[in-house]
Amino acid sequence: MHARTDAADTAPTWPDDIFATLQRFDVRQVPYVPDAGHSKLILRVLDSPAMRGIPLTTEEEGVALLAGAWAGGQRGVLLMQSSGVGNCINMLSLIPILRFPFLTLVTMRGEWGEFNPWQVPMGSTTQGVLELSGIKVLRASNAAEVPAVLEAAAAQAYNALTPTAVLLSQRLIGAKVFTK
Amino acid sequence: MSKANLLDRRQVVSALLANRKDVVAIGGLGASTNDITAAGDHARNFYLWGGMGGAAMIGLGLALAQPTLPVLVITGDGEMLMGMGSLATIGLQKPANLSIAVLDNEAYGETGGQTSHTSAAADLVGVARACGIKDSRAISTMAEVEAFAKAVHDLTAGPRFASVKIDSANLERILPTRDGTYILNRIRGDLGFQPI
Numbered sequence: 370m371h372a373r374t375d376a377a378d379t380a381p382t383w384p385d386d387i388f389a390t391l392q393r394f395d396v397r398q399v400p401y402v403p404d405a406g407h408s409k410l411i412l413r414v415l416d417s418p419a420m421r422g423i424p425l426t427t428e429e430e431g432v433a434l435l436a437g438a439w440a441g442g443q444r445g446v447l448l449m450q451s452s453g454v455g456n457c458i459n460m461l462s463l464i465p466i467l468r469f470p471f472l473t474l475v476t477m478r479g480e481w482g483e484f485n486p487w488q489v490p491m492g493s494t495t496q497g498v499l500e501l502s503g504i505k506v507l508r509a510s511n512a513a514e515v516p517a518v519l520e521a522a523a524a525q526a527y528n529a530l531t532p533t534a535v536l537l538s539q540r541l542i543g544a545k546v547f548t549k
Numbered sequence: 550m551s552k553a554n555l556l557d558r559r560q561v562v563s564a565l566l567a568n569r570k571d572v573v574a575i576g577g578l579g580a581s582t583n584d585i586t587a588a589g590d591h592a593r594n595f596y597l598w599g600g601m602g603g604a605a606m607i608g609l610g611l612a613l614a615q616p617t618l619p620v621l622v623i624t625g626d627g628e629m630l631m632g633m634g635s636l637a638t639i640g641l642q643k644p645a646n647l648s649i650a651v652l653d654n655e656a657y658g659e660t661g662g663q664t665s666h667t668s669a670a671a672d673l674v675g676v677a678r679a680c681g682i683k684d685s686r687a688i689s690t691m692a693e694v695e696a697f698a699k700a701v702h703d704l705t706a707g708p709r710f711a712s713v714k715i716d717s718a719n720l721e722r723i724l725p726t727r728d729g730t731y732i733l734n735r736i737r738g739d740l741g742f743q744p745i
Contacts, residue, residue, distance in 0.1 A: 398613060421613060423642060426634030433603030433632075437575075437610025440595065440733055441618075442742045445610070463600045466729035530745065 383515040383541070384409040387474065390519040391420070391446055394527050396472075398423060398438045400431035401448035406476030406542040411448065428453030429460035432471070439469035444527055447473040451480075451495040452488065454534075461502040464532045471504070472526035473534045482544030492539075499534045510538040555716040556691065558652050562623060563588045564691060565650060565698045570619075572701060573611055573736065577604035577624025579659040580720070581652050585623060587723040592739040596725040596732055602631030605649055609639050612647040612708075615740065619646055619701050626653040626667040626712070633676060636710070640681025645707040649677075650697065654717035662717065677710035684709035 387410055391399075399414045400423040401407060414422040425431050431447040438445045449457075454475060464471045478485075479492020496506050505525065509518040518535055525531040562584035566574060575595040576582035582596045595611075597604055608622035629651045639647065655668035667673060677685040688694055688711045697711050726732060734744055 398610060423609075423613075423638065426637050429603070430606045430632070430635050430638055433600060433606035433635075434610040436600075436603075436733070437607035437612075438614045439610075440573075440607070440736050440740075441611040441614025442737065442740060443610075443614040460600055460603055463603065463729075466599065467733045468730045469733060528745070 381409070381512060383509075383512040384413065386516045387519050388413040388417075390516070390523055392417070394523045395444055396420060396446050396523075397443040398434065398445035399448060400425050400434045400445065402426075402428050402431075402450070402453055404448065404450045404476055406450065406537065407448045407474070410474075427456050429457045431473075432457055432460040432463060435471060436463050436467050436469050439467075444470060445472075447471075449473065450476045451478050451492045451536075454495050454498055455491045458498065458502060461504065465503050468530060470527045470530055471532040472522060473504075474537060475534055476537050476542050477539040479539070481539040483539065484544070484546055496536065504532045504534050506534050506536060508536045508538060510540050512541065515541075555714055556689070556694070558584050558654070558715045559587055559720060560691065561650075561652060561694050561713055561715060564694045565621065565623060565701070566591075567698065569593075570702070572619045572621050573615075575604055575608050575611070575620070575622045575624075577601075577622070577628035579625050579628060581623045581625050581628075582725060583720075583723045584652070586725040590725065592735050594725065594732075595736055598727055598729070601628055602635075604628055605632055605635045605639060608647055608649065609635070609642060609644060612644040613642065616644070616646055617704060618740075619704060620644075620648070621701050622647070622649045624649070624651055625658070626651055626655060626665045626673065627657045627659075629673055630666055630671065633673075636677050636680040636682060639708055640677075643681070643708060646704045647708040648697070648701045649708070649710045651710075651712045652715050653712045654715050656717045658717065658719055662719070667712075673712045674710065682708050682710045686711040688713040
């Protein structure tokens, strides 16, 4: 167990906002690498009869999976942490070549209150890497921003075939503190 | 290098696709995509010119989206090695309609014939089985290839995996279209989905 410096009195509701948006856009396949920041959303997905949560061994599997899902007629979303973005780079080349709808929700490390220096290099370059790979980057820094940001991201990903990443800020997620 | 009595890759792939009916065939980057093309272009062929290591996961996404459709991934040992973790993901999901055939020449044919890990200790059939794909076969005869091709159409007993040991001779390249958007939309169209 770890403490969070900005723990709220009640459990966060922004994952429910994300879930509602994904449902509205008929997302069916949800590949993910298990992650604390996404854990509530993952539980909602696993409980949903309309969605299939798919644990991956590494994040780039999810990019290829979403290409296959779309070939077969289904939309998907890839859930991962910022370190996982680094694992995806070459597989992201499938997106402009095949031109399938791509949406990824990224829980951020290494950018705000981070205690672990090993997370900082990839966290600091996540946005740059995504943009160099042709993916539009949106960001939600607080809970109030989440519904509108998710709505915009899903709309442009699924309706306009604009590959999109939503960075869920470390400020939103809460910085981990393992040190005393 | 060429070992004695190994299967010919073109014959193997032709046999796998000979009575394909509804099968969607996904070819990994490299020679297996050429082999699928040589067996005959088809609206349900998913040719990969990139995304090394992703062929099996594209197959999984398609199989989950279309559970009543047989999906066959035909890839090479190098491509499968690069996405070996996906066998664990597939073993967890257990898509009954997904089959994976690895054309194992124990070499990276596309890049000059360097030996792959499967020429030594790496046992892809053992990996697939350990990942929960119970029907995992080491194939060395055409009779076994034909049995696997028939099994592909059994949508209740999958997923299944095969490593087919083949001759490493480099054959004439039979190139499919390189237009990825065309490849994907042709498959979708054949499955009844319109462009957005």
